[in-house]
Amino acid sequence: MPNYLAFTVADMRFAIPLERSEKVVPLVALKAIPKADACVAGVMNVTGVGVPVIDLAIRLDLPEKRPYSLATSIVICENGGQSYGLIAERIDGVIGVDEDAIELSDLLTADAMPYLGMCRGRDGQQVLMLDLDRILDIECAVLPPPPLEAASA
Amino acid sequence: MNTTLIDTAGLQAAVREFSVDASDFETRKRFLDLSDADARLLAEMQPMIRQHAARIVDAFYTNVEKYPALTEMIQRVGSNVERLKVTQRDYLIGMFSGNYDAAYMESRLRIGVVHFNIGLGPRYYLGSYSVYFALLSELINARWPFNGSKRLRAIRALNKILSLDAQISIDSYVLSLIGSIRATVTDVHAGVSAQASAASEQAAAVAQTSTSLEEIRETSNQTMTKATDMASAADQALDEGNRGLSEVEAGVAAIGSIRTQVEDIARNIVRLSEQSRRIGEITATVNNLAQQSKMLAINASIEAAKAGESGKGFAVVAEEVGNLAEQSEEATAQVRQMLDEVQSATEKAVMATEEGTKQVDHGVALMQGAGATMASLHKVIEQTAIASQQIVGSVRQQTLGIGQVADAMNDINKVTSQFVTSSSQIKRSVGDLSGYVDRLKLSGL
Numbered sequence: 001m002p003n004y005l006a007f008t009v010a011d012m013r014f015a016i017p018l019e020r021s022e023k024v025v026p027l028v029a030l031k032a033i034p035k036a037d038a039c040v041a042g043v044m045n046v047t048g049v050g051v052p053v054i055d056l057a058i059r060l061d062l063p064e065k066r067p068y069s070l071a072t073s074i075v076i077c078e079n080g081g082q083s084y085g086l087i088a089e090r091i092d093g094v095i096g097v098d099e100d101a102i103e104l105s106d107l108l109t110a111d112a113m114p115y116l117g118m119c120r121g122r123d124g125q126q127v128l129m130l131d132l133d134r135i136l137d138i139e140c141a142v143l144p145p146p147p148l149e150a151a152s153a
Numbered sequence: 154m155n156t157t158l159i160d161t162a163g164l165q166a167a168v169r170e171f172s173v174d175a176s177d178f179e180t181r182k183r184f185l186d187l188s189d190a191d192a193r194l195l196a197e198m199q200p201m202i203r204q205h206a207a208r209i210v211d212a213f214y215t216n217v218e219k220y221p222a223l224t225e226m227i228q229r230v231g232s233n234v235e236r237l238k239v240t241q242r243d244y245l246i247g248m249f250s251g252n253y254d255a256a257y258m259e260s261r262l263r264i265g266v267v268h269f270n271i272g273l274g275p276r277y278y279l280g281s282y283s284v285y286f287a288l289l290s291e292l293i294n295a296r297w298p299f300n301g302s303k304r305l306r307a308i309r310a311l312n313k314i315l316s317l318d319a320q321i322s323i324d325s326y327v328l329s330l331i332g333s334i335r336a337t338v339t340d341v342h343a344g345v346s347a348q349a350s351a352a353s354e355q356a357a358a359v360a361q362t363s364t365s366l367e368e369i370r371e372t373s374n375q376t377m378t379k380a381t382d383m384a385s386a387a388d389q390a391l392d393e394g395n396r397g398l399s400e401v402e403a404g405v406a407a408i409g410s411i412r413t414q415v416e417d418i419a420r421n422i423v424r425l426s427e428q429s430r431r432i433g434e435i436t437a438t439v440n441n442l443a444q445q446s447k448m449l450a451i452n453a454s455i456e457a458a459k460a461g462e463s464g465k466g467f468a469v470v471a472e473e474v475g476n477l478a479e480q481s482e483e484a485t486a487q488v489r490q491m492l493d494e495v496q497s498a499t500e501k502a503v504m505a506t507e508e509g510t511k512q513v514d515h516g517v518a519l520m521q522g523a524g525a526t527m528a529s530l531h532k533v534i535e536q537t538a539i540a541s542q543q544i545v546g547s548v549r550q551q552t553l554g555i556g557q558v559a560d561a562m563n564d565i566n567k568v569t570s571q572f573v574t575s576s577s578q579i580k581r582s583v584g585d586l587s588g589y590v591d592r593l594k595l596s597g598l
Contacts, residue, residue, distance in 0.1 A: 003458045003459075005455060018455065018458050018459060019459065021455055022455075023452045023455060024448055024451045024452055024455070025448065026444065026445075026448055071444070073448065073451075091451045093451070093454060093472075093475075094454050094455065094458040094468075
């Protein structure tokens with residue numbers, strides 16, 4: 001059973017493949033990027049590398065947008081050799097997903113929807129499985145700037 | 154005669170008293186049986202008398218000079234024997250004028266008045282008449298040695314005229330005496346009356362003064378009572394003032410100790426606040442550690458999952474660590490909440506103590522104000538007490554003085570009434586004297 005890393009954003013449960021998750025870091029002050037997509041919250045420095053951080057609430061246009069607390073974390077994941085950060089209000093941990101139990105895949109993968117499908121978490125809650133390629137691809141039009149000098153992690 | 158010796162008013166009074174009128178004079182002569190024949194006989198003797206007058210008068214005055222009382226009297230009235238001799242000669246000769254009328258009477262009256270004024274008593278001038286009789290009868294004997302009956306008639310006539318003269322002189326002397334006594338009596342009477350009325354007035358005035366003094370005494374007694382009351386009230390007020398002062402002092406001390414306690418409380422609160430702040434810092438540090446641990450645990454579980462089978466044990470450990478971190482976070486959250494409550498409570502306590510201190514300061518100020526007021530009140534009361542004591546002292550003095558005056562007034566009153574009594578007695582005596590005098594006058598002059 002492949003593992004997924006589950007987390008919550010704006011009261012919605014999401015999950016990404018574990019193999020593509022690098023680590024979780026606490027929320028840091030992000031440097032804003034002018035002329036970037038609205039969903040790009042800013043850039044952070046992770047071990048000397050500039051990592052763009054995406055606000056999923058804006059990216060997915062979630063209804064319950066709200067400001068983030070200090071308990072918020074950033075999930076560092078990779079896409080095509082480039083690291084990205086996803087703002088997560090709460091990390092729900094690693095879950096094993098039964099590929100046969102994935103639901104609504106047809107619906108959720110239709111058109112340009114950035115989902116892979118829906119599965120169940122440990123407590124039976126519904127978890128949307130994110131299609132990282134699509135999520136991180138769409139905003140690839142804007143390349144992140146070179147690494148920052150000031151320590152922000 | 155020396156005219157100043159004649160008290161004209163006295164003479165005129167004597168004349169009036171004597172009622173020199175013809176009828177009275179005639180009565181006298183008739184009583185003496187001094188007839189016209191006697192008068193003619195006396196007139197017949199006049200030349201003889203004139204001839205011997207000087208000698209007779211000398212003999213008369215030789216007798217007079219034997220008596221020092223008489224010579225003193227003559228000197229006292231500023232006369233001398235020579236002048237008197239002249240007068241006497243005229244007197245003798247006049248006695249034999251043969252004309253015994255009102256003028257004659259008046260001249261003899263004059264003699265009596267003068268005698269009274271110079272103090273020549275009846276003893277001497279009545280005596281003189283017998284001296285003259287002795288000397289003049291000798292002459293008569295010598296004149297008619299052989300005419301016994303004529304001689305007898307002449308002696309009788311001489312006796313009558315001498316008697317008439319003596320009579321008139323005595324009468325006028327007595328009348329002058331009476332007049333003098335009367336005058337004295339009137340003066341005394343008037344004086345006594347004046348004194349009596351003055352004494353009555355004085356008695357009335359003294360009685361009034363005594364009444365006023367009694368009123369004053371009463372008033373001063375009341376004043377004294379009031380002053381004494383005031384003095385004792387002031388003493389009481391002084392005692393209470395002292396008590397009040399000590400109470401104020403106790404109050405100030407109590408407030409002072411309250412303030413000290415409040416300040417202690419405030420200091421404790423500040424220390425408490427400081428300690429809770431440090432606790433807050435520590436919990437913040439713990440919280441930070443917990444968060445990092447959580448993050449670590451999450452990352453560890455990710456790595457463990459990636460490691461697959463070989464990472465299973467590690468995954469369990471990672472999850473435990475995560476749990477512990479979460480518990481830690483919850484615990485620190487609770488501590489944080491409790492610290493917040495403690496913080497707000499201490500803030501309230503600090504505010505309360507600040508208020509308390511302010512009120513204590515206010516209270517102290519009030520107390521000190523009260524203390525100052527009490528101190529000045531104390532002074533005023535002290536002064537009042539002293540003043541009222543002084544008043545009592547001076548009122549006592551006054552009362553004493555008034556008492557003495559009242560006693561003196563009483564003495565005056567007694568003396569005055571005694572005086573009034575004796576004045577009445579004097580009046581009565583004077584009245585009696587006046588009565589005697591009247592009787593004397595009426596007793597056949």
